[in-house]
Amino acid sequence: MSGQAATLTGVRADREQIVSRPVRRRRLGPGKPIKFGAAIGPVLLLVIWSIGSATGWLDPRVLSAPWTVVTTTGDLIADGRLQSNLLTSTQRAFVGLGFGVLLGVVLALLSGLSRLGEAILDGPIQIKRAIPSLALLPLLILWLGIGESMKITTITLGVFVPIYIHTHNGLRTIDSRYVELAQTVGLSRWDFIxxxxxxxxxxxxxLGLRFAVTGAWLSLVVVEQINSTSGIGYMMELARTYGQTDIIIVGLVLYGALGLLSDGAVRLIQRRALSWRRTLAD
Amino acid sequence: MATHTGGLTLTRTPASGGTTAHGTAVEVRNLVRSYDDRAVLDELDLTIAPGEFVALLGKSGSGKSTLLRALAGLDYDVSGSGELVVPENVSVVFQDSRLLPWARVLENVVLGLHSADERGRQSLAEVGLAGREKAWPNELSGGEQQRVALARSLVREPALLLADEPFGALDALTRLKMHVLLRKLCEAHQPAVLLVTHDVDESIVLADRVIVLDEGRIVAEEYIDLSTPRSPADPRFAAVRTRLLDALGVSL
Known part of the structure; x- marks a missing residue:
């Protein structure tokens, strides 16, 4: 604007200025997304970590260098420790998740479809919800010991609550107009369900499943650090006693990858199963 | 025979024929319905002959929907008394199409029927939606959704079709097309029809008989014996309309 004014003179210049002034409107939104923006933060962290390790500013006893982590991963894969521990952990998580989902759905149906079921079940489950599953660990260890059954039970207890809560809520928020329709077309109880x-x-x-999957990994991390003899958590615990931060990092990366992958899988199922829905996100 | 709360007798006549002992499709005697001690239907009597198209007019709160819901058996928590004889095979068309959004069009049409896909397809073709069997309800326009709802009702070959302002949410042009379609379908399937509407012209165009309900009582009844297609330009049409509007308390 000022540059333009300099090339023009007199009253006419002022008018010209007003006519040619670009429309300036303050933009309230954050603007266009940056390409690969999501990668910038993590890459920056990785760069700082590398520089810190290379300059000796990061003591390997505190945090191993990124390249040590990579070579350690290679070693762990070579001697099969990583695969066998990963398999054990994944199995635990999936068995616990399976039981939890089944339990959550059955309880949600019982309590969502019958007033008696709701009266009996909903209260105790809401109380259970207020108690973090992991707080039950001392009791579960006393009852079930420190073996697999305690681990699976803990995961199951952590999983069924979000499944129950969200499925039950989904059931209860089904439009009553559809219930009326079901009645007028004479649906049987089973067809109605x-x-x-x-x-x-x-x-x-x-939605409950997404929370449940996250919950399953969380419970897994905790139970695997209690007197385990296998699993990613055991591998990390062992590394702690020897001060091997590289192996601990490998374990963390594995947990992270598993969490991301399983969440992605549930989101994929969501997109497929709910293709009839036109929502804001589509 | 089922006993209703508050001394109502509801009889459902079996599917075949769908007529009562007196040869009527619907018999309503002394029907009383009240909400919070306010009578919505006040000792109402009504009979509908098999194949007869009856339109029910009335102001908001006159009890039209209450009567329709009573006939549809959708009023379990309402207190009342009286005698109701309705066919066993009743279909309802609502103001909204009420299609299940998670079921494809054909699944919606044959909802609750077994191995009826072929009949469902024929029904869809009858309402002009052949080829849209696999669409999701959300992909259809409002008028198309309502046509699917009609197909869903008629595929059951009802002895009584109850329609609660089925075209109320459609635009004027679509509504006119739906009138033609509904007449055609009713001639083909011959159900007794009770159409609840607030549109006087719609009632005259479609019905054999128009009933005006006010404060839970029938205050006017007009047999429409105009030749089809019925045109609002016909002076007799205009005369009927004036009488009906009078009964509704609207004087021009």
Missing amino acids: RRVVLPGALPGFL
């Missing part, structure tokens, strides 16, 4: 209740509660269930 299959055609109206289950598909209607599916969005809620899948």
Whole structure:
């Protein structure tokens, strides 16, 4: 604007200025997204970590260098420790998740479809929800020992609550107009559950599943650090006693990757199963 | 026979024929319905002959929907008394299409029926939606959704079709097309029809008989014996409309 004014003179210049002034409007939104923006933060961290390790500013006893972590991963894969521990951990998480999902869905159906079921089940589950699953560990260890059954039970208890809460909520928020429709077309109870209740509660269930998957990994981390003899958590615990920060980092990366992968899988299922929905996100 | 809360007798006549002992499709005697001690239907009597198209007019709160819901058996928590004889095979079309959003069009049409896909397809073709069997309800326009709802009702070959302002949410042009379609379908399937509407012209165009409900009582009844297609330009049409509007308390 000022540059333009300099090339023009007199009153006419002022008018010209007003006419040619670009429309300046303050933009309230954050603007266009940056390409690969999501990668910038993590890469920056990695660079700082590398520089810190290379200059000796980061003591390997505190944090191993990134390249040590990579070579350690190679070693762990070569001697098969990584695969066998990963397999054990994944199995635990999936068995616990499976039991938890089944339990959560059955309880949600019982309490969502019958007032008696709700009266009996909903209260205790809400109380259970207030108690963090991991706080039950001392009791579970006394009851079940420190073996696999304690680990699976802990994961199951952590999983079924979000499944129950969200499925139950999904059931209860099914539009009553559809219930009325089911009545006018004379649906049987079973057809009503299959055609109206289950598909209607599916969005809620899948949301619960996302929380459940995260919860399963969280419980897994904790139970694997209690007197385990296998699993990623055991591998990390062992590394702690020997001061091997590189192996601990490998374990953390594995947990992170597993969490991301499983969340991605649930989101994929969500997109496929709910293709009838046109939402804001699509 | 089922006993209703508050001394109502509801009889459902079996599917075949769908007529009562007196040869009627619907018989309503002394029907009383009240919410919070306010009578919505006040000793109402009504009979509908098999294949007869009855339109029910009335102001908001006149009890039209209450009567329709009573006939549909959708009023379990309402207190009332009286005698109701309705066919066993009743279909309802609501103001909203009420399609299950997670079921494809054909699944919606045959909802609750077994191995009826072929009949469902025919029904869809009848309402002009052949080829849209696999669409999701959300992909259809409002008028198309309502046509699917009609197909869902008629595939059941009802002895009584109850329609609660089925075209109320459609635009004027679509509504006119739906009138033609509904007439055609009713001639083909011959159900007794009770159409609840607030549109006087719609009632005259479609019905054999128009009933005006006010404060839970029938205050006017008009048999429409105009030749089809019925045109609002016909002076007799205009005369009927004036009488109906009078009964509704609207004087021009």
